[in-house]
Amino acid sequence: MWQDFAQAGHTSDWQSPQLGRYATGIALTNLSRGLYADHYNGLVTKGEPVLSPRVTxxxxxxxxxxxxxxxxxxxxxxxKYRTDNGQLADDKPGGHQLINAIVEKQVDGSWEVTDFGVHDVGTC
Known part of the structure; x- marks a missing residue:
């Protein structure tokens, strides 16, 4: 899910069909809304997160x-970077953030993220 989100963030494509590959419900809505807000505000995201997920x-x-x-x-x-001048738009540098995600088995047997929470930098 995060790889698809990071890829869509390169152009702030809130309508990317890839977003729905591993996310549904609230999770998909939040991903799309975040990208739409970035598009509306003239922002794109460069790079990718580094992740080490584990089932808890x-x-x-x-x-x-x-x-x-x-x-x-x-x-x-x-x-995040501004599309008008290419300058860094984040007022805080990135860092380590606690992420919790609920993943549920779907009717077709696939697993999809249904909700998630990303906490502030420095929470882990």
Whole structure:
């Protein structure tokens, strides 16, 4: 999901069909809204996050339909830039951020992120 989001961020393409490959529901809405806001404000994102996700819970444990994934994502080299002058738009440098995501098994058997939260830099 994050790779597709990072790729769409290079042009702030809030309508990228790739966004829906691994995200649905609230997660997909939040990804699209974030990219639309960047597009509207003349911003693009360059680079990609560094991620090391791990499953921290599964429900039910013996045959999960929902899992929680936790990560300490590094956004140091994944920053926003202004499209009008190419200058860095982030007022804070990137860094390590706690990320929690809910991933649920879909009717077709696939797994998709249904919700996520990204905390402030320095939270992990």
């Amino acid at each position: 819970s599964a429900d039910p444990a013996d045959d999960p339909a929902k899992i929680v994934i936790t990560d300490c994502g590094d956004s140091t080299h994944w920053l």
